[in-house]
Amino acid sequence: MSTIKLSSDALKFENNQLFLLNQTQLPNTEEWILCDTPTKLYDSILQLKVRGAPLIAIAASLFIGKYALQIKNRKTIKSTIDYLISSRPTAVNLQLLLQQHLALLSKETEFKNHLDLAIQHFNEDIELCQKISRYGVEIIKDNDIILTHCNTGSLATAGNGTALGIIKSAFKTKSGISVYVDETRPLLQGARLTAWELSKNKIPYQLICDNMAAFLMKQNKVNVIVVGADRICLNGDFANKIGTYSLAVLAQYHNVPFYVAAPYTTIDFSCKTGESIPIEHREPNEVRGFKNQNNHIYWSPESSKVYNPAFDVTPSELVTGYILDKGHFSGKQLKSLACINQNTLRLSPNVTSIQL
Ligand code: MRU
Numbered sequence: 001m002s003t004i005k006l007s008s009d010a011l012k013f014e015n016n017q018l019f020l021l022n023q024t025q026l027p028n029t030e031e032w033i034l035c036d037t038p039t040k041l042y043d044s045i046l047q048l049k050v051r052g053a054p055l056i057a058i059a060a061s062l063f064i065g066k067y068a069l070q071i072k073n074r075k076t077i078k079s080t081i082d083y084l085i086s087s088r089p090t091a092v093n094l095q096l097l098l099q100q101h102l103a104l105l106s107k108e109t110e111f112k113n114h115l116d117l118a119i120q121h122f123n124e125d126i127e128l129c130q131k132i133s134r135y136g137v138e139i140i141k142d143n144d145i146i147l148t149h150c151n152t153g154s155l156a157t158a159g160n161g162t163a164l165g166i167i168k169s170a171f172k173t174k175s176g177i178s179v180y181v182d183e184t185r186p187l188l189q190g191a192r193l194t195a196w197e198l199s200k201n202k203i204p205y206q207l208i209c210d211n212m213a214a215f216l217m218k219q220n221k222v223n224v225i226v227v228g229a230d231r232i233c234l235n236g237d238f239a240n241k242i243g244t245y246s247l248a249v250l251a252q253y254h255n256v257p258f259y260v261a262a263p264y265t266t267i268d269f270s271c272k273t274g275e276s277i278p279i280e281h282r283e284p285n286e287v288r289g290f291k292n293q294n295n296h297i298y299w300s301p302e303s304s305k306v307y308n309p310a311f312d313v314t315p316s317e318l319v320t321g322y323i324l325d326k327g328h329f330s331g332k333q334l335k336s337l338a339c340i341n342q343n344t345l346r347l348s349p350n351v352t353s354i355q356l
Contacts, residue, residue, distance in 0.1 A: 004016075004115070004119065006062070006119065006122050006158075008055075008122075008126075008154060008157075008158045008159070009021070009154035009155060010023065010050065010055060010154065010155045010156075011050070011055065011058065011059055011062075011122075011158065012032070013062050013066075013122070016066045016069070016070075017034060017036060017066070018034070018035045018036070018041070018059065018062050018063050018066065019032045019033065019034055019035070020032065020033050020035055020044055020049055020050045020059060021050075021155070022044075022049045023048060023049055023050065023051055023155055023192075023193060024047060024048060024049050026155075026192050026193055026196055027192055027193070027195070027196040027199075033049060035059070035063060038063070038067070038080045038083055038084065041059065041060065041063050041084065042083060042084060042087050044059075045059070045060070045084070045087040045088055045094075046087050046088065048187060051151075051155075051156065051189070052151065052152065052155060052156020052157060052228075053091035053092070053093040053094075053156070053228070053229070053230045053231075053262075053265075053266055054093050054125050054128075054156060054157040054158065054162075054263060054265060054266070055155070055156050055157055055158065056087075056088060056091060056093065056094050057091070057093035057094045057096065057097040057098070057121070057265065058097070058118075058121050058122050058125055058157075058158050060084045060094055060097065060098055061097045061098065061100075061101065061117065061118040061121045061122075062115075062118040062119075062121075062122065063084070064077065064080065064081060064084070064098065064101050064114055064118065065114045065115035065116075065117065065118030065119070066115060066118075067080060067114075068101075068111045068112075068114035068115070069111050069112060069114070069115060072111050074105050074108070077101075077105060077114075078102065078105055081098045081101055081102055081105075084098060085098050088280055089278040089279075089280050090230050090231060090239050090277065090278060090279060090280045090310065090311045091230040091231060091239075091266075092230070092231040092265075092266060092267075092268040092271075093230075093263075093265045093266055096265050096268075097121050097265065100117060100121075101114055101117060101118075104117060122158050123158075125157055125158040125159055125263065125265075126158050126159035126160075127159070127325075128159070128263035128264070128265070128325040129157050129158075129159030129160045129161055129162065129165045129263070130159060130160065130165075131325040131326075132162050132165055132166065132261050132262070132263065132323055132324065132325055133160060133161075133165040133166050133168070133169040134169070135323050135324075135325075135327050135328055136163075136165070136166030136169070136170075136226065136259070136261050136323040137166060137169045137170050137173055137174075138328070139166075139224065139226075139257070139259055139321070139323070139328075140166065140167075140170035140174055140177065140224065141174065141223070142174045142175045142176055142177075143174075143175065143176035143177070144170070144174070144176075144177055144223040144224055145178050145179070145180065145221060145222055145223050145224075146167055146170070146177065146178070146179050146180070146222075146223065146224050146225070146226060147179070147180040147181075147182070147213060147216070147222045147224075147225045147226075147247070147256075148163055148164065148167060148179060148180075148181060148182070148190070148194065148225070148226055148227060149182045149184055149190060149210075149225075149227045149240070149241060149243055149244055149247055150182070150184045150189045150190055150194070150227070150228065150240065150241035150243075150244075151164065151184075151189040151190065151193035151194045151197070152164045152165070152194075152227070152228035152261070153165065153168070153193070153194065153197040154197060155193050155196075155197060156193075156228065161197075162228045162229075162261040162262055162263065163226040163227050163228045163259075163260075163261040164194060164197060164198075164228075165261075166226055166261055166323065167179055167198075167203065167226065168201055168203065171201070171203045177203070177204075178203075178204045178205065178206075179198060179203060179204065179205040179206075180205070180206055180207075180208050180213075180216060180221075180222060181194045181195055181198065181205050181206070181207050181208065182208060182209075182210045182213060182243060182247070183207060183208065183209055183210060184210065184241060184243060185209075185210055185242075185243070185287075186286045186287045186308065187286060189241065190207070191207055195207055210243050210246075213246075213247055213250055214250050214254075217250055217251070217253075217254035217256055218254065222254075222256050223256070223257075224256065224257045224258075224259065225247055225248075225251050225256055225257070225258045225259065226259045226260075226261055226323075227240055227241075227244050227247070227258075227259070227260055227261070228240060228241075228260070228261060228262060229260050229261075229262040229266050230266065230311055231266060231268050231271065231277050232260070232262055232266050232267045232268065232322070232334070233268060233271040233272060233273050233274055233276070233277065234267075234268075234269065234271065234272050234273075234334070234335050235272060235273050235274075235316055235331065235334075235335055236316025236319060236322065236330075236331030236332075236334050236335065237273050237274030237275075237277075237313055237314065237315050237316050238260055238262075238274070238313065238314055238316075238319070239274065239277045239279070239311045239312070239313050239314075240260070240311060240312070240314065241310070241311060241312075242309055242310055242311055242312050243312070244311075244312055244314055245312040245313065245314045245318075246312075248314045248318035248319065249318065251318070252318050257320040257321075258318060258319060258320050259319070259320055259321050259322070259323055260314075260319055260321075260322050260323070261322075261323040261324075262322070262323075262324060263324065263325050264324060264325055264326070267324075267334075274313035274314075274315060275313075277311075277313055279309050279310070279311050279312075279313070280309070280310040280311060281308055281309050281310070282308045282309075282310050283308070284304070284305070284306035284308060286308055287300075287304075287306045287307075287308050288300045288301075288302065288304055288306060316331035316334075317331070319331055322334055
């Protein structure tokens with residue numbers, strides 16, 4: 001039996017088994033679920049039991065790592081990878097990490113290499129988060145009031161988080177930091193998850209409904225906005241949780257700096273502009289009401305027609321800067337760096353290279 005043990009706030013890997021913190025039950029219940037079949041993992045990703053662009057990818061990579069050793073059949077491993085990639089289309093991290101497993105498959109290397117690769121993905125993400133926090137903290141000043149959207153912390157990554165990781169570091173190194181948290185309709189990742197993480201870290205915050213952000217900015221109550229990303233294109237356009245684009249528009253109107261924080265695993269080197277990002281559309285009941293363990297509570301007529309895109313795309317011209325694991329970039333720099341030298345935006349050693 002393998003002695004490998006990995007543990008983060010939302011994912012555990014031990015005795016060759018993958019356990020996920022069921023994020024749909026937070027903040028009320030901390031329930032860990034065993035993901036021992038491809039279907040269980042697929043459903044957990046689809047239902048947002050595990051979520052956040054980096055963490056989805058790492059969970060899938062670890063699953064493939066242990067599944068490869070168990071199944072030892074390249075055809076089945078490949079079809080499982082394709083199946084998992086199809087679970088959520090917008091966050092590119094899932095594709096990027098699983099494509100590295102596909103590259104191993106095509107080289108016909110030993111099956112154990114998949115688990116080594118997955119462990120590397122897990123450990124690397126912790127490091128990437130640390131670097132993002134280190135660079136990101138430079139944009140925060142004493143007494144800043146920061147607004148953030150969705151959840152980008154240790155529930156969304158293997159490490160401390162991206163945008164929320166920066167906020168946590170700023171709280172430790174600056175004085176007087178406080179946070180406004182968008183509740184993030186419809187699935188309330190801000191209200192349920194970011195508020196939970198901030199409470200655990202004893203960071204002062206106030207929860208707001210998404211539609212309150214404009215009024216706060218109007219009153220000069222927000223100094224800086226930091227959000228995460230699910231896919232960044234070469235021109236700097238990026239997809240993130242629905243509501244991010246409206247925040248960016250508001251930020252420009254009110255002259256509030258607007259930053260995006262992400263690891264290189266969120267950059268899609270094949271995507272030139274935001275127009276080619278596939279946007280996930282989710283089921284209508286998420287907007288019509290709320291689902292608890294047993295039933296669905298509707299606050300709209302059950303027959304209401306619903307429009308429910310899970311993500312939106314923010315154009316690069318609304319972004320003040322990108323905080324990546326390699327440092328600070330403007331949209332223009334991002335594009336030219338990616339074109340000049342793919343290694344400038346870091347690649348994992350010993351794994352497939354990204355074709356520009
Ligand atoms: O639908 P979710 O909860 O997976 O959406 C998450 C986000 O939009 C995050 O901002 C993004 O994945 C970055 S997480 C570091």
